[in-house]
Amino acid sequence: MNHPSTLATPPPTGSGRAGPAPRLSTRVDQLHGSVIDSSTSLLASQTHDIVRFAMGAPNAELIPEADFARLFSTPAAGRFDYGATEGEPALIRELTAMLARQGAASDPGRILITTGGMQGLDIAFKLLIDAGDTVVVEAPTYTNGIGTAQSYQARILEAPVDEHGMIVEDLPRLVAEHGRTPKAIYTVPNFQNPSGTTMSLERRRELLRLAEEWDAVIIDDDPYGMLRFEGEDVPGFVALSPGNPRIIQVRTFSKVLAPGLRIGWLDLDPGLRRLAINAKQSMDTCTSVPMQHVVADYLGEGALDAHVARLRGVYRERKRALRSSLDELFGGEVDATDPEGGFFLWLTLRGRYAEVDAEALFPTALRHGVAYIPGPAFTASGTFRDALRLCFATSSPARIHEGATRLRAALDEAVRAGGGGSR
Numbered sequence: 001m002n003h004p005s006t007l008a009t010p011p012p013t014g015s016g017r018a019g020p021a022p023r024l025s026t027r028v029d030q031l032h033g034s035v036i037d038s039s040t041s042l043l044a045s046q047t048h049d050i051v052r053f054a055m056g057a058p059n060a061e062l063i064p065e066a067d068f069a070r071l072f073s074t075p076a077a078g079r080f081d082y083g084a085t086e087g088e089p090a091l092i093r094e095l096t097a098m099l100a101r102q103g104a105a106s107d108p109g110r111i112l113i114t115t116g117g118m119q120g121l122d123i124a125f126k127l128l129i130d131a132g133d134t135v136v137v138e139a140p141t142y143t144n145g146i147g148t149a150q151s152y153q154a155r156i157l158e159a160p161v162d163e164h165g166m167i168v169e170d171l172p173r174l175v176a177e178h179g180r181t182p183k184a185i186y187t188v189p190n191f192q193n194p195s196g197t198t199m200s201l202e203r204r205r206e207l208l209r210l211a212e213e214w215d216a217v218i219i220d221d222d223p224y225g226m227l228r229f230e231g232e233d234v235p236g237f238v239a240l241s242p243g244n245p246r247i248i249q250v251r252t253f254s255k256v257l258a259p260g261l262r263i264g265w266l267d268l269d270p271g272l273r274r275l276a277i278n279a280k281q282s283m284d285t286c287t288s289v290p291m292q293h294v295v296a297d298y299l300g301e302g303a304l305d306a307h308v309a310r311l312r313g314v315y316r317e318r319k320r321a322l323r324s325s326l327d328e329l330f331g332g333e334v335d336a337t338d339p340e341g342g343f344f345l346w347l348t349l350r351g352r353y354a355e356v357d358a359e360a361l362f363p364t365a366l367r368h369g370v371a372y373i374p375g376p377a378f379t380a381s382g383t384f385r386d387a388l389r390l391c392f393a394t395s396s397p398a399r400i401h402e403g404a405t406r407l408r409a410a411l412d413e414a415v416r417a418g419g420g421g422s423r
């Protein structure tokens with residue numbers, strides 16, 4: 001076994017040459033790096049068996065790799081040329097047909113194909129944020145998302161989350177205490193990353209009202225919406241307020257097809273889309289053309305609906321396996337959310353584990369052969385030291401039980417040590 005490590009972002013190593021450091025922009029102070037992304041390389045460097053509850057990624061057996069390989073080998077002229085910045089017409093056509101089937105009708109004039117959901121977030125915040133502008137975010141939240149807002153020097157205002165998503169009723173008080181109205185409100189309304197919770201209909205309505213009152217834009221980041229495996233659909237912001245230019249939807253195929261494709265899209269007001277295209281032209285010209293065609297061809301074959309239906313069944317089984325392993329192994333010593341879709345469950349340590357620091361525990365857990373993402377990775381303020389995110393999407397029910405058993409062994413060791421791994 002090699003040495004377990006932590007998930008902290010390593011300090012810059014420099015150029016290795018003697019001499020003065022180059023003069024950098026003030027913006028670099030706002031480039032925080034991602035603990036979540038760093039877990040990929042950290043885990044790749046480990047050689048022992050690890051149950052992976054860390055990265056929010058589907059396992060290889062849930063990715064239609066054989067279909068992609070076949071579609072990649074289909075010769076087609078022009079697929080290796082530059083493409084239109086807004087996206088390949090074939091993909092936009094298939095995508096709007098898919099959205100219509102899902103009852104979320106859009107229009108090609110609202111769609112911009114992006115290099116994953118992350119680029120959609122980057123473009124959205126680039127259009128909206130000047131240095132010092134306030135962005136309301138959930139706490140906990142997907143910190144890679146707010147990292148893009150911070151890279152444009154946004155001020156972050158955290159709004160707590162409960163089992164019905166962001167506590168929208170608290171927002172007027174939080175904003176009054178903060179002293180400035182927000183320019184943008186960033187939310188993951190469905191099966192939130194990391195808490196797994198879904199924002200209630202009443203709160204969605206109230207958030208739309210507040211956005212109007214504050215002249216703010218809602219950035220509706222929805223990678224997991226197609227993956228509901230229990231309960232009833234809750235209408236989205238666009239369904240509640242069709243044509244509202246204050247809603248920017250950020251979507252991606254990363255969670256329903258494959259993250260390595262890096263294919264996502266923005267669905268936004270046509271006027272804003274023109275500006276979003278300008279922004280993308282100064283980033284990467286266009287999203288990878290061959291990748292767009294693979295996704296367009298896959299959608300064109302009509303395979304997506306059956307694939308997503310299969311994923312829903314698999315993730316339902318895995319979520320239930322994790323919940324029952326946690327019940328069996330931890331009893332009342334943890335609180336776990338009960339997501340109705342998506343990839344993640346949020347665990348808060350209670351009882352004799354309440355004093356364990358989830359970040360300090362990480363090397364111990366890795367040594368026991370289980371990986372997760374510690375709670376502080378999901379806030380700008382570094383809170384939630386007593387919590388962790390578990391991704392149930394990657395492992396089979398048997399492996400999930402094994403992972404929960406290892407997690408319990410790591411927690412017991414931390415409690416016995418009374419210091420190592422404890423606050």
Ligand SMILES: Cc1ncc(COP(=O)(O)O)c(C=O)c1O
Nearest residue numbers: 056116117118142188193252254
């Ligand atoms: C809430 C949320 N938004 C955006 C993304 C980024 O998606 P992509 O991998 O397509 O860039 C993720 C991925 O984990 C996510 O969970």
